[in-house]
Amino acid sequence: MIFLRRQLPLLITMITGLLFAAQYYVPHPSSERLLTSATKWLQIIGGFALVLGVTSLFHQHAVKIRRQEAGWGYSVVLYAGMVATIAAGALAWGKESLDGTMTGFGWVYTFMMVPLQGTMFAILAFFIASAAYRSFRARSREAAVLLVAAVIVMMGRVPLGEYLIPVSGDLSQWILNVLNASVRRAILIGVSLGAIALSFKIIFGVERSYLGGSKE
Amino acid sequence: MSLSERMLKIDRRIIFLVIGLCTLLPLLYPVGLPIRISPEVRSIYDYVEALPERSVFLLSIDFDPASKPELHPQAIALLRHAFRKNLRVVAMTLWVSGTGMADQLLTQVAHEMGKENGKDYVFLGWSPGGPAVIINMGQDLYTAFPSDYGGKATKGLSVLEGVQSLKDVAYAISLGAGNPGVEAWYVYGKDKYKFELGGGCTGVMAPGLYPLLRSGQLNGLIGGLRGAAEYESLIEQKGRAVAGMDAQSATHFAIIVLVAICNLFYFSLRQQQGRRHT
Numbered sequence: 001m002i003f004l005r006r007q008l009p010l011l012i013t014m015i016t017g018l019l020f021a022a023q024y025y026v027p028h029p030s031s032e033r034l035l036t037s038a039t040k041w042l043q044i045i046g047g048f049a050l051v052l053g054v055t056s057l058f059h060q061h062a063v064k065i066r067r068q069e070a071g072w073g074y075s076v077v078l079y080a081g082m083v084a085t086i087a088a089g090a091l092a093w094g095k096e097s098l099d100g101t102m103t104g105f106g107w108v109y110t111f112m113m114v115p116l117q118g119t120m121f122a123i124l125a126f127f128i129a130s131a132a133y134r135s136f137r138a139r140s141r142e143a144a145v146l147l148v149a150a151v152i153v154m155m156g157r158v159p160l161g162e163y164l165i166p167v168s169g170d171l172s173q174w175i176l177n178v179l180n181a182s183v184r185r186a187i188l189i190g191v192s193l194g195a196i197a198l199s200f201k202i203i204f205g206v207e208r209s210y211l212g213g214s215k216e
Numbered sequence: 217m218s219l220s221e222r223m224l225k226i227d228r229r230i231i232f233l234v235i236g237l238c239t240l241l242p243l244l245y246p247v248g249l250p251i252r253i254s255p256e257v258r259s260i261y262d263y264v265e266a267l268p269e270r271s272v273f274l275l276s277i278d279f280d281p282a283s284k285p286e287l288h289p290q291a292i293a294l295l296r297h298a299f300r301k302n303l304r305v306v307a308m309t310l311w312v313s314g315t316g317m318a319d320q321l322l323t324q325v326a327h328e329m330g331k332e333n334g335k336d337y338v339f340l341g342w343s344p345g346g347p348a349v350i351i352n353m354g355q356d357l358y359t360a361f362p363s364d365y366g367g368k369a370t371k372g373l374s375v376l377e378g379v380q381s382l383k384d385v386a387y388a389i390s391l392g393a394g395n396p397g398v399e400a401w402y403v404y405g406k407d408k409y410k411f412e413l414g415g416g417c418t419g420v421m422a423p424g425l426y427p428l429l430r431s432g433q434l435n436g437l438i439g440g441l442r443g444a445a446e447y448e449s450l451i452e453q454k455g456r457a458v459a460g461m462d463a464q465s466a467t468h469f470a471i472i473v474l475v476a477i478c479n480l481f482y483f484s485l486r487q488q489q490g491r492r493h494t
Contacts, residue, residue, distance in 0.1 A: 024408075036355035039348045043360070046344035050312075096316040109316040117282040117313075125467060129235045130228040133474045137482045147479070151472055157419075157442050159249035160465030169252055176426050185427040 010205045017203035058082070084108070149175055220485040224478065231474065238470040242462035251461060256429055257446040260414040260436030263387060264297050271386035272379055273303040274411075276401060277318035278310045279393035283418050284317065287391045289444035289457035290416045291321055294389060297451045299329035304375045305337035306385070308361070310349060310396045315342045319365055334368065338375045341365035346396045347404045354382040354409040382409040391416035391438075398425055402433050416443065 020038065023031050061075035088104040096106030138144035155161030156172020201207035267273065275294060279287045298305050305326075309318045322339050331337055340361040343349045352360035357379060358371050370376060378384060388411055390401040398415035406413040412435055415425055419440025428434045438447055441464055444457035 032355060035351065036359060039345070039352040039355060040359055042348035043343060043345035043352060046346065046348060050344055096319065106316065110320075113313070114281040114284065114317065117280060118284055121282040121285065125239070126232045126235050129467070129471050129474060130231045132471055133226070133228075133231055133478045134224075136475045136478065138479055147475070151475070154468045154472055157440075158465040158468045159251050159461055160469060162252055163249050173254065176423055177430060180423045181426040181430045184424060185430075188427055 006208075006211065009211055010208070014203055014205065017199070021199075021203075054082075149179075218485065218488060220481040220488065223481040224485065234470050234474070235467055238466035239463045242466045243459065246459060247462050248458075249462065249465065251442075251445050251449050251458065253446050253450060254443075256437040256439070257443050258436075258450065260294075260389070260438060261297070261447065261450045263412065263414065263435055264294070264301060264303075267301060267303055267386055269302045271303050272306060272376075272384060273298045274306045274308070274382075274385045274388040276308055276310060276388065276390040276392075277314055277321070278390050278397045279418075280311050280313040281317055283393035285460070286418045286441045286444065287393060287416060288317075288321060289441065289455055289460075290391055290438050290447060291318075292325055292455060293444060293447040293451055293453070293457070294391075294416070294438075295322065295325040296329065296453055297447075299325065299331050299336070300451070302336075303386075305331075306340065306375065306379075307337065308340040309342050310346060310400070311393075312342045312344075315365070333366070334364075335374050338370070338373055339365040340370070347400045350382075350396075350401060350404040351408075354405060357381050382411055385411045387412050387414065389414040389416060393418050393421070397421075398434065399428070402428060406433070414438075 020035075023035055058079070061078055064075045065072050065079070085105070085108055088108050092098065092103030092105040094105065095103055096109055097103060102110070136147060136150070138147050152168060153172045153175055155165060156168040156170075156175075162169040198207065202210065264273070275291065275298070277287075277291055295305065295307075305322075307318060307322045309315055319339050319341070322337065323333075326333065326337050333339075341364065343352075343360060345352070349360055357376070361370050363369050364373070382388070382405055388401065388405065390398045390413070392398040392401075392415065398417055398421075401413055401415075405411070413433070414436045415428070415434045416438035417425055417440070419442065422437065422439030422443075425434065425437055425439075429437050438444060441457050441460050445461045448454050448458050
């Protein structure tokens with residue numbers, strides 16, 4: 001049992017990890033065929049992951065409703081929304097419109113999901129303004145530098161800023177292209193090196209937390 | 217409580233009201249200030265402009281309705297430009313929640329430009345797997361999408377004539393609001409299958425993509441509503457993005473003024489507290 005639970009997954013990870021790391025550098029047709037078939041599998045597994053995710057969500061909220069935990073009413077709303085949307089989707093064969101006519105599923109998407117998500121995003125502007133007023137203070141030299149850079153970029157990114165202070169556009173462009181890009185690149189290189197190190201640890205079985213369960 | 221203290225603890229509903237008015241008034245009474253074109257947006261426009269007729273243009277609409285205000289105008293402007301140039305448009309999405317919206321916007325612009333589904337454009341829809349879909353398309357487009365969003369077999373569609381994989385795409389643009397998005401298209405697509413790639417993203421994401429732009433990994437970048445407004449100006453077909461620029465100008469200025477006021481009162485309070493201590 002230990003072999004099936006521990007050694008076998010580690011072996012599969014090691015073989016596939018090394019195989020596909022090498023595959024990238026081998027342009028032979030059989031190597032390419034292997035990649036095609038593997039990505040097809042990945043897509044299929046991705047589909048199952050979606051089913052797994054939805055099932056887990058259903059289960060989690062069912063428990064919350066059964067135990068009447070705090071906020072269980074929201075879980076009822078979520079349940080009703082999900083069941084109704086799945087039913088509407090199944091009835092419409094997953095299509096928003098059939099022969100040019102909007103289906104129930106399309107109605108849910110266009111008149112519920114689109115405006116709800118749009119509203120959530122739009123509310124952000126109000127909270128950002130409020131948060132900026134409360135916390136964007138030049139408490140230290142570093143904060144002052146951040147503040148000045150933010151003001152320049154905010155001015156340079158809108159026509160009114162460029163109209164009032166013409167140089168703000170070029171300054172903002174310089175901040176984004178030079179200062180921002182160099183710092184971001186440094187972070188990106190660091191993150192990538194970390195990802196490579198982690199990949200090696202997973203491939204060679206040093207990092208095993210993805211297997212779940214208790215420590216051996 | 218001093219004036220500075222009271223001002224620093226101002227009711228946030230007043231700030232909400234200021235932002236609300238700054239958004240609403242310019243939309244009702246537009247000023248129409250000129251929009252300067254940035255080099256990163258112009259390079260996308262120039263690349264599309266230079267493509268020969270019937271080249272394959274892939275647009276990956278990798279966002280959901282939450283990012284619609286910024287990315288929808290970008291998609292519309294790009295599609296209008298591509299259709300005007302008589303390119304073959306292949307659209308798709310890596311975000312399942314964006315599928316319906318992507319289909320609607322493509323159908324709307326294609327209808328407006330008098331284009332025919334299957335001949336001038338195709339919507340492949342969504343397929344599970346995220347970045348794996350990009351690799352799969354790079355290997356064989358028909359394995360990744362055996363049928364289009366409407367259920368028609370992709371093999372045999374005249375819009376895909378001569379297209380076997382991503383290697384046959386003349387230009388691809390990902391309009392991304394997160395992951396998978398622009399970066400995934402570079403890492404899993406362009407780097408291996410060698411096609412030219414441009415990007416479009418929300419305003420907050422743009423600074424994060426500048427390193428890719430500077431290194432030539434992206435040939436251009438349309439950032440946020442401003443980028444969309446620039447593209448609309450370039451194709452000389454002003455739409456929602458240009459209309460929204462006055463509102464964005466006003467809200468940016470409102471935030472700058474609010475931050476300035478808050479700092480003014482903050483330093484005044486610090487001065488008062490310093491005097492009290494001495």
